[in-house]
Amino acid sequence: NAISRQHMTPHVAFVFDLGKSAYRLSIFDGYKGQRTPNPERTWFVKLFRSVVDAMGVTNYGVEGVEADDIIATLCQQSIAAFDDENVVTIIAGCDKDFKQLLTHHIRQFIPDKNWVYTRQTFVSQFGFEPKNFTLYQALIGDNADNISGAIGSTELVRAKAIVSKCTSIDEIIETANKCDDHVFRGLSDSRELLERNLKLVTLLQDVPVTATGDGYRRRNVDDDKMQELYFLPAYEEP
Numbered sequence: 463n464a465i466s467r468q469h470m471t472p473h474v475a476f477v478f479d480l481g482k483s484a485y486r487l488s489i490f491d492g493y494k495g496q497r498t499p500n501p502e503r504t505w506f507v508k509l510f511r512s513v514v515d516a517m518g519v520t521n522y523g524v525e526g527v528e529a530d531d532i533i534a535t536l537c538q539q540s541i542a543a544f545d546d547e548n549v550v551t552i553i554a555g556c557d558k559d560f561k562q563l564l565t566h567h568i569r570q571f572i573p574d575k576n577w578v579y580t581r582q583t584f585v586s587q588f589g590f591e592p593k594n595f596t597l598y599q600a601l602i603g604d605n606a607d608n609i610s611g612a613i614g615s616t617e618l619v620r621a622k623a624i625v626s627k628c629t630s631i632d633e634i635i636e637t638a639n640k641c642d643d644h645v646f647r648g649l650s651d652s653r654e655l656l657e658r659n660l661k662l663v664t665l666l667q668d669v670p671v672t673a674t675g676d677g678y679r680r681r682n683v684d685d686d687k688m689q690e691l692y693f694l695p696a697y698e699e700p
Contacts, residue, residue, distance in 0.1 A: 474676035475536065476514045476521040477529045478507055484526035489661050495608045503675050505697045516688045518681030522671050530559050534665035537568050539673045559599075559665060564592035590626045597634070598625045599651075607663055612652040613645060614675035620645055649669070 486493045507523075522532050533553055541550045547567075553560050554571045561584055564570060570579040584592050597660045601621040603611025613621050624646070628634045631653065638650035649656070 472680055474519055474680060475673070475678050476511075476519055477532045477536070478511050478521060478523035479529040480507070480523045480525045480527070482526075483528045483531065485531075485666065486528075486662050490609075490658060492608050493662060501700060502697050507695065509691070513688070513691055516684045518679055518683050520673075523679060524669060524671065527666075527669055530557060531666040532669050532671055534563055534667045535671055536667040536673050537563055538667050538673075540678070541567055542675050543678075555689070559663065561592055562663075562665060564693070571649040588625075589622055594625050594629055594662055596664045597628065597631070598622065599663040600656050601625065601634075603659060606662065607662070609659055610655070611659070612649055612655050617645060624649075631660060 482494055482497075490519060505607075511521055520535070523529075524532060537553065538553050541549070549567065551568050552571050553568065554573055555562065556572055557572060560570045561579070564579065564581045564584050565583060569581075571577075572579060581592055584595075588595070588598070590598075598621055599609075601613045601624065602615070602618060603609045603613060624634060624637070628637055631696075634656065635650055635653055638646040641647065
């Protein structure tokens with residue numbers, strides 16, 4: 463409600479994670495391997511999704527598909543659904559992966575900082591276009607998802623410089639083969655890792671969900687369902 467009011471829109475949707483990405487696990491079986499199953503979280507997500515539905519808010523969740531991929535798909539669909547060049551889709555979430563989606567029509571709202579991340583602020587910070595953020599992630603990896611990088615954590619500035627000059631893995635390798643710099647030389651031997659990482663960090667935009675303009679509009683609250691959910695027992699360990 464607070465986010466809807468702040469951005470003055472009756473159109474809103476929630477997206478839920480319902481397990482790890484089957485697609486990414488098929489590429490790398492160690493993806494998010496450091497994360498252990500959490501039955502309490504699974505119970506809470508199921509409960510919270512019921513609450514959101516009773517509140518009249520459209521929500522999405524697909525088994526074996528990460529929420530980020532659903533959001534990326536919905537962002538692209540929303541542009542067509544509203545068919546208005548002035549409409550802006552705002553992603554409310556802190557995940558850094560959303561940066562790759564930023565355009566004139568797509569922005570990211572960071573709730574804990576209460577500010578909106580735009581394409582312009584991204585370019586000012588990183589020195590390249592948001593669509594190339596996946597190359598940057600492929601270079602540095604992502605410890606949160608158990609993805610090892612081709613460049614060490616002390617080389618973030620160097621990684622930005624590389625991506626500002628290159629727009630593909632091929633260009634990175636071509637540049638590496640012509641360079642005497644030890645960091646670039648190392649990249650020429652890391653094609654397989656870079657290509658794997660690029661697949662892992664690139665959000666899918668063809669998840670089987672469908673959004674329409676009216677589908678995003680808030681419905682009336684189901685008071686009976688809300689009361690029923692309020693009296694559900696608390697989580698108990700199996």
